[in-house]
Amino acid sequence: MNEIKEIKEMLSAGIKKMYCASMPGKPARDCGPIQISVHNMIEFLFVIHGRSRFLLNQKLFSIEAGDLLIIDSWDPHALGYFPDDHDLIHLWVHLCLHNCYVTFGQIKQPGDAVPILYPFSLAYDITDFVRRRCKMAREPDGFMTESSVERYLRTPLNMLLDEVLISLKKDPADGAGGAGINIIESIKSYIQSTNGCQCSLSQLEKYTGYSKYYISHLFKTETGISIGEYVNEIRIKYTAEAELYGEKHRDIAQEIGFSSNSVFCQWLRRYKDRIDEVKKSIKNNSSMGRRKFEG
Structure with missing residues (x-):
């Protein structure tokens, strides 16, 4: 080539x-x-x-x-x-x-x-x-x-x-x-790099070149959780970081791939306790300058 x-x-x-x-x-x-x-x-x-x-x-x-x-x-x-x-x-x-x-x-x-x-x-x-x-x-x-x-x-x-x-x-x-x-690590890194946005099985199929059924089964077998559950954890982590940094909810929703603010708010209410846990952990382990958290 x-x-x-x-x-x-x-x-x-x-x-x-x-x-x-x-x-x-x-x-x-x-x-x-x-x-x-x-x-x-x-x-x-x-x-x-x-x-x-x-x-x-x-x-x-x-x-x-x-x-x-x-x-x-x-x-x-x-x-x-x-x-x-x-x-x-x-x-x-x-x-x-x-x-x-x-x-x-x-x-x-x-x-x-x-x-x-x-x-x-x-x-x-x-x-x-x-x-x-x-x-x-x-x-x-x-x-x-x-x-x-x-x-x-x-x-x-x-x-x-x-x-x-x-x-x-x-x-x-x-x-x-x-x-x-390592296809599993590649998928994880991709999901991290997009903060969970555009990470449907169909999109991951196009991205990796492997069947969505194959990557779904392989991911669950190797990690013990589904791709969807991993995407959710990455979204939770980003939301916690972004809230601490002062980002607006509409911008967070867009970044992690929610189609509307109302859908994002429903998700936010559902995982509020988990997000608060992550925020507490970040506060305990990070200095709070302009760059509050190392990328």
């Missing part, structure tokens, strides 16, 4: 420019309808191919091949792509609960993103290293700056890209390489 060759070349070349939410961008005027996502997870977008705009912290950033965009915890950003986006290949890295989750997306038709290669996870040591450097890059102001990301994150993130490249070289057919394909 020509895409595989281009991906390897860009990963090998490393990062050209880095962007974070505090850096100047163009005013987000007339950018059309696009859903906004806000969550505790840290994400990185590395451009393999193409040129486009990305909405981050109410500003538009023009990004092209070799650029890397840092989406820190609770940075409001675009969910999905603009209707006119096309001819793009993007690498997304999600710092999930216990691992670093890697996906490649290709946008051939306007606004329509499809996964390429098989998603996989990187080792915990690189995840922990990058997470610690993100924390350092926020100090002392509580948020990342152009100088702090250059100082603390350029080298670790180039190392992260190199880890992705090594995994691809081990098994270019599926992209998972030596990291080892």
Whole structure:
């Protein structure tokens, strides 16, 4: 595949420019309808191919091949792509609960993103290293700056890209390489990265390439709970974090995939005690600065 060759070349070349939410961008005027996502997870977008705009912290950033965009915890950003986006290949890295989750997306038709290669996870040591450097890059102001990301994150993130490249070289057919394909961990990481949004069995079937009946049975056998129960736990965790951070209920409902506020409120009443338990645990284990919880 020509895409595989281009991906390897860009990963090998490393990062050209880095962007974070505090850096100047163009005013987000007339950018059309696009859903906004806000969550505790840290994400990185590395451009393999193409040129486009990305909405981050109410500003538009023009990004092209070799650029890397840092989406820190609770940075409001675009969910999905603009209707006119096309001819793009993007690498997304999600710092999930216990691992670093890697996906490649290709946008051939306007606004329509499809996964390429098989998603996989990187080792915990690189995840922990990058997470610690993100924390350092926020100090002392509580948020990342152009100088702090250059100082603390350029080298670790180039190392992260190199880890992705090594995994691809081990098994270019599926992209998972030596990291080892573990479909259960892949599904868990995907659900964590979306906060339970768009995680129906049909959507997971499309995402993984496996039958929904197969993944449903395998997940229950391996974990002892259903996919739906796991999605619910991730939604509860996000809701607890978001409420502590001060997010509005309508925004929480949108982030975790509820079709209406009324349906979300019914769910909220049902799981109020469980959400309160998680909030108490977070308060007992987290410092309460701007970045209340590490992503």
